[in-house]
Amino acid sequence: MGETLFLAHRVPFPPDRGDKIRSHHVLRALAALGPVHVGTFNDASGYGDQFLTGIAASHYLVPSRKPDLLAAAEAMMRGQPVSLAAFAHAGLREWVDQVLNYRPIDAIYVFSGQMAQYVPPHFPGRTILDLCDVDSAKFDAYGDVGHGPKAWVHAREGRMLRAEEERFARAADTTLLISENEANLFRTRVTSMHQIDLQVMRNGIDAQFFAPDAVPPQPTLYGPGPNIVFTGQMDYAPNIAAVVRMVDRILPAIRKRRASAEFHIVGRAPTAAVKALGRQDGVTVWGEVSDVRPFIAEADLVAAPLTIARGIQNKVLEAMAMAKPVLLSPEAATGIDAEDGVQFTIAEGDRMMIGRALALFEDRSKADAMGKAARAFVLDKQSWPAMLAGLGDLLRPPHGQPLEVSGPVRDAA
Template sequence: MGETLFLAHRVPFPPDRGDKIRSYHVLRALARLGPVHVGTFDDASGYGDQFLSGIAESHYLVPQRRHDMLAAVRAMAKGQPISLTAFAHAGLQEWVDQVLHYRPIDAIYVFSGQMAQYVSPQFPGRTVLDLCDVDSAKFEAYGESGSGPKAWVHAREGRLLATAEERFARAADTTLLISDHEANLFRTRLSSPGQVDIKVMRNGIDAQFFAPEAVAPQPTLFGPGPNIVFTGQMDYAPNISAVERMVQRILPGIRETRARAEFHIVGRAPTPAVKALGRQDGVTVWGEVPDVRPFLAEADIVAAPLTIARGIQNKVLEAMAMAKPVLLSPEAATGIDAEDGVHFAVAEGDRMMVGRALSLIEDRARAKAMGDAARAFVLAEQSWSAMLGGLGELLRPSAETGATTSSAADDPVRNAA
């Protein structure tokens, strides 16, 4: 391959949340194929520039995006999705245009729909759009489940973003979704699905990092239990809803039989509503921790009772790789081709969640067998090398398009921020 331009809405490091885990592994795979230029937005980690300097031929790092009302006001005035307006940046657009003009870019990998606005329709090489999941459907779900002005904004975003997603998919050579479920959902939302090339590229898991033997036991981390653990970014609406469901409707049913059962919420940026859950009996909100693996290692059950879930849940794969029995909703199980009752325990309603949790708590041998089977499944079916094995072929220019002919002479492209 020649050179690749990689655009992402968040700097793909550290790989500590769902989208950044995927973008991190994709970027590393692209860098092994050839020189890669990266345009992305910084976050609060402080590691973005150092990471990109070590992996990219050149990069442009937009300073941390502020979550203010200005982008929303501009989007409302222009009749555009807020998601796109919030990630529009003149400096990044200028850098992208220079890269495409001066460098021999054969392919562009667009990670998330927000970044497709930077790609010129005149680009002659391959364009791959990695939507991961269908964001517009997520906003529609927020709108349907909410109320008041916020629900109206979410419904509007879902409607406008759906139109933009179809436009971007039509312009791309291939559009990637994270699971068959998401791919099929996206097809149903297109006016002419036969005109869009849709493929599935699932998430993988680093099973050497997430491994039972990779962390030392810490038996004093929790009380006698049984201990149930939830992990995730705790300012993310679906995660907030999931832990509220667990604390308010599922844990009380478990504690009727196992009075010492405890629920542990592990993840950065807990909102005030999440922190308030820690005042309930048997609930601990840990917030951000240096390493989530010790918490998983000491769990009796890892729970994922999400009611809104897009794509593949990395939190589920991580717990499975740690050989833990996972209790999850059908929504959280979507996209993972594992078997209910063998590799994890799927429960549809609150009462079923309680029953399956108690069953795993009471039958430790069965719980251990489920955890062992879960890890074996991850090792066999969910490695990153297997998931990304076809990436080079996907990005290779066809004979018809050929490589771009940009010259590197007098190249002004530099690392920028």
């Protein structure tokens, strides 16, 4: 196998949020197959250059993406999605051209649709487009539930990004999505599937890192409980909506039956609206923590009451791997082929959320059995090696022989 160019909209380190977890493991798998060159955008972590120096044959790290207002202005003038304008960078484009001219690049792996703009139209090797999920559908949902100018901007973004997703997928050799549901959704949003090779590559989980015995017990972390935990990036609109829903509509009813019940919000960058939730009785906003595992380990219940969700929720897989009972909405369960009532419990609507949470609190043996079944499911079905087993076949040189791998990426076309 020759060399690979890997393009990502966010530096894949540290692997501490959904997209970065996936891109991190994909990049490590690519580096194990052969030399990889990485073009990406830095974030506030400060570790990007050090990480890429250790794993990539060469790299180009853009210090930051454009500010939202500047990207929006450019997008409006050029008639393109804001998502593309935000990640357009002349220096990165020039570096990509140099790598393709001077290195034996057999394949380009594009992580997230925003980066497909860097693939030249006549690249002779393989192009893999990892959309993860259908971003345009997320913006459609924002537009549907929003109001005023912001809703118009979201509706525009959804409409324009939908067209770009189809164009990019048609140009790529293979397009990857994170679940069968996302693949099916994508099919409904394109004019035809002609010349689109659509496959599913699900997210995995590091079940050795996220394990019940991976962290020492911290029984004084929370109060007597029961303690409900939500983890996630807390400036992300679906996560914000989920915790607001829990605090305003679900927790008060739970506390009527279990007065000492508490809700803990764990995740970086909480907005002012999220921080304000901490003033409510029984609510603690922890913000960014050095290690999320103790907060999961000491939970009586991990909740994911998302109303907008794309792809597979890593927060759900992490809690399941740590043998915790998980209460989630149908949206948050998307793409996880576990059984309701066995490896997790699904609740549709606030009243069902309340009832199922109380039932798990009152039947600890059932909750414990659900947690054990959840971990067994993750070990059997959701490991990263299993998810990435077919990556080598996807990236084989156009005129070369397929690499030997342990299993295929599942075909969803």
